[in-house]
Amino acid sequence: MQELNSTPAFVSQIYADMRHSLRIVRQRLKRRLNLADKALLCRLTNPDQQELTVGRSYLQVRPDRLVLQDVLGQLAMLPFIQTGKTRLDLLDLAALRAGEPITCVVRHANGTQEIVQLDHTYSAAQIAWFRAGSALNLVI
16 A cells, blocks of 8 residues: 655645646637536646536546545545544634634544644635535536
């Protein structure tokens, strides 16, 4: 099993790669990208050459990071929830603001807990979309 050391430099490079991919995709599509576009297309393995025809193209993406995109981390939290041993609580989502961290409490089965500050990349418009129920209640 490969070990992954998530250093600040490593994380910075991931975000730089994502921004680079999105710049290329925006230029190729000649339009603004919505949140779903950004979440998926920033992970293209080859944004310069990938065919981008809706309903026809098979995208080559790096799904290892895609699963963690949800602002609530629901997909990432699922293995913890299923074990019944660890619980993750996001505090005060009503106060979610662009550029400000989210507080997460990790509650372990042995009664101990950790408080972690999580950074997010949501803009004010994306937070409004999230509060409205995301794609379930708001047509973009």
